[in-house]
Amino acid sequence: MERMQAEGEGDHLERPSPLTDKERVMIQDSWAKVYQNCEDVGVAILVRLFVNFPSSKQYFSQFKNIEDPEELERSAQLRKHAHRVMNALNTLVESLDNSDKVASVLKVVGKAHALRHKVEPVYFKILSGVILEVLGEEFSEVVTPEVAAAWTKLLATVYFGITAIYEEVGWTKLSTSTG
Numbered sequence: 001m002e003r004m005q006a007e008g009e010g011d012h013l014e015r016p017s018p019l020t021d022k023e024r025v026m027i028q029d030s031w032a033k034v035y036q037n038c039e040d041v042g043v044a045i046l047v048r049l050f051v052n053f054p055s056s057k058q059y060f061s062q063f064k065n066i067e068d069p070e071e072l073e074r075s076a077q078l079r080k081h082a083h084r085v086m087n088a089l090n091t092l093v094e095s096l097d098n099s100d101k102v103a104s105v106l107k108v109v110g111k112a113h114a115l116r117h118k119v120e121p122v123y124f125k126i127l128s129g130v131i132l133e134v135l136g137e138e139f140s141e142v143v144t145p146e147v148a149a150a151w152t153k154l155l156a157t158v159y160f161g162i163t164a165i166y167e168e169v170g171w172t173k174l175s176t177s178t179g
């Protein structure tokens with residue numbers, strides 16, 4: 001079975017330090033390149049998530065039993081979710097200097113996934129890792145180690161914000177913190 005907790009240990013949910021101005025600029029500059037290929041990149045990220053972590057498909061009625069990557073890639077439900085993820089990321093990147101806006105996006109996304117879709121929060125962490133991996137591979141000329149570090153920080157902030165919302169709405173199965 002797939003391993004979901006790459007680090008092995010439970011989560012230590014510390015709020016990452018705020019992004020510096022330099023980190024914000026690095027994220028926004030690199031995102032501009034990524035977002036030009038929004039659709040392809042979004043689909044590549046989600047296909048990789050579902051191929052490498054098949055249990056993450058359980059929440060998607062239309063492709064939970066599909067294994068073939070090419071068939072996954074054609075799924076309308078997958079493509080729609082890819083679009084939504086990329087759009088939300090775009091809003092976050094555009095709003096890095098507006099913490100209220102960032103908080104409100106995370107609240108909407110966190111609530112929908114906790115209450116409506118009942119997605120285990122660990123999948124947000126797994127998705128963050130996949131995003132970093134795909135950006136690093138497909139945009140290696142812009143995603144230097146320094147840029148990757150800035151993205152790591154942003155995605156950790158997103159994950160922290162999402163788990164805070166999960167706690168706020170009373171999510172009890174914080175599956176990563178057992179043991």
Ligand code: HEM
Nearest residue numbers: 056059060077081084085088089109112117119123124127
């Ligand atoms: C940054 C991460 C993510 C963002 C921004 C995001 C965004 C969205 C948005 C905007 C929607 C539609 C809103 C709604 O239903 O109220 C949605 C639906 C959904 N999301 Fe996510 N999502 C993310 C991660 C995930 C993850 C990790 C999973 C599960 C592995 C997931 C599973 C779902 C499911 C099952 C739906 C409903 C799909 C449907 O009805 O066709 N999402 N997501």
